[in-house]
Amino acid sequence: MIRLGISVEGKTERNFVSTVLKPHLEQFGVTVVASPMHGNISLDRVKHELKSFVHGFDHVSTFYDYYKFVRAKGRTVSELETAMLEGLEQSLKSKITPYIQMYEFEALLFAVPDKVTELLRGKEKQTNLMRDAVKECGSPEAVNKEFDTKPSARLGRIFPGYENQKDLYGAQILREAGLATVREGCPRFSVWITQLEQLGQQAA
Structure with missing residues (x-):
């Protein structure tokens, strides 16, 4: 090993x-x-x-x-x-x-918007806002770095309170979504x- x-x-x-x-x-x-x-x-x-x-x-x-x-x-x-x-x-x-x-780490969450919305108890509108951000930037990894548009800031606006819960939910979301889906x-x-x-x- x-x-x-x-x-x-x-x-x-x-x-x-x-x-x-x-x-x-x-x-x-x-x-x-x-x-x-x-x-x-x-x-x-x-x-x-x-x-x-x-x-x-x-x-x-x-x-x-x-x-x-x-x-x-x-x-x-x-x-x-x-x-x-x-x-x-x-x-x-x-x-x-x-x-x-x-x-940022949160860019990975933009690859699995449905799972983010599910675990953060959001609604379809929030899923669509995440998808719109990816479409605007070209890919989850391109969701850009400015203070107001960085991945964590966008998530904080879409899901108020995310910043205070990211240590709890960040890894859980990716684990439940599956690494293969995130990698795609x-x-x-x-x-x-x-x-x-x-x-x-x-x-x-």
Whole structure:
């Protein structure tokens, strides 16, 4: 069994890794531990975290929101992921798979609007508002990053009170919707999951 450590942004991401991703990856021979950074994500903090974190596992990855990345300086997600590895020894780089979520964890929820509405006890109108946001932006992963239009802000307007319940409901919604359904709507996220699945296959 490959031991995988995932450095995550906060409680919502930790709950997702522990209750959704962990049982999924165990089917591929990968066991997972999530370690939260508790927000304030920056390249300096991430690099410091990875240098120590990587020594406790066979492989490590990350799961941070692009929207809350401090001092991104206009860099794209891919550029930030590459920058995470800059300055690290090659032997460490090969053990790290950087991943940043476009634009927030809540983007994944826009891939499963029916399940969101069901668990948050909403109505069809709210499901349609989520679908309209995806249609407007092009995909769940493109629901954009401005303060008023970021995924969590949109959900907060569609479902008042969501912000106070996201640690409870975020992972539960994705677990009940099924990872396969989420991956269909979020191809970039799906590529990351595939990379983690392959860790177990490489070790076999």
